[in-house]
Amino acid sequence: MLESAGSSTEPREPAITRENVTAKPIDAHEPWMRGLHADTGYLLYRLGLRSGQLFNACLQESGLRLRHYAVLRFLATTDGALQRELSARLGYDPSAIVGLVDDLEKLGFAERHPSPDDRRSRIVVLSGSGRDFLRDTDEAGLRVTGELLGPLEPAERETLHALLLRIAEDGLN
Amino acid sequence: MLESAGSSTEPREPAITRENVTAKPIDAHEPWMRGLHADTGYLLYRLGLRSGQLFNACLQESGLRLRHYAVLRFLATTDGALQRELSARLGYDPSAIVGLVDDLEKLGFAERHPSPDDRRSRIVVLSGSGRDFLRDTDEAGLRVTGELLGPLEPAERETLHALLLRIAEDGLN
């Protein structure tokens, strides 16, 4: 049983314990070694993940997930949309839309109406209870957002929202 | 073949076409009907998704995914970490860490060293080629971020980054 501790290529003077590893400060001398959150894109990814988790936790008591909420929300802005459009605007696969609308229809939040123009298409509209649900959960959503944006003051939240909106408008959605 | 167009329950005076559906403006009269991106949390979710997609597309030519990148990045800040710590700090399941470190080890970007203190633990360290890879991909990451933050000016990007960082420090990571 070879118990030579320093047999490694490079010697590590203090023993590695949980304390001194997690607390080790970041060397910002090298430009590429700038900590985990130096890149705005990566930071956005992590925060988006966290935001999604919070939203999902808030919605799961209704049996719905974030994607359903996105569909409902979009329906509220258009008052009737084809599934093809839901797919294109929300960025989900057409096959995913099928299941989402199925669930919403099963809960009575949305309805599929046949299109008078094209018998292939179905027009998805928000039902009355769907509107009610959206109004109720919107309040919970605001609470989640408030929790997420805890350390920010109102003015800063406004600024953040405006900046994010500018980015979102550019890419897609 | 019944060709009655208005046989539906409620009459919709103009036919639903792709143009007037997608271009319909948002009625902001109702407080809960504020468009898709009125909520900052939901906006964060969508942008995080998009950012993750861009990063993944950028990394997939290396055979790695975003999770591997996160591990590499964290290793660069600590210079040696236990898998348990990777799991705790990055929020991934311990069993997920196993596969990720496996892949990184297979590519020569990281190495598992036995801990001198605890023979149960393995100390994961970034290898030289791992550092090189990180430096190279960091450039690509900046390019992606620049693409994502297209419409923003440098000062605005700085502001956005600072705000996001404040949020990230609060919750976790």
Add this chain to the structure above:
DNA sequence: GAGCAATAATTGTTGTCGTCAATAGTTGTT
């Protein structure tokens, strides 16, 4: 107007991912 490409919705399939439970080896405690 018969044939044919294109389209909308749907189904099925595949691979990935996250979570949970279980195991082997190890450490510290009593």
Add this chain to the structure above:
DNA sequence: AACAACTATTGACGACAACAATTATTGCTC
């Protein structure tokens, strides 16, 4: 020496997203 706690690992299961394939319908073309 016996036992509880812990680290890494494996395996299994369900959820979910991306891609291909199918059905029904439409518009175009000759």
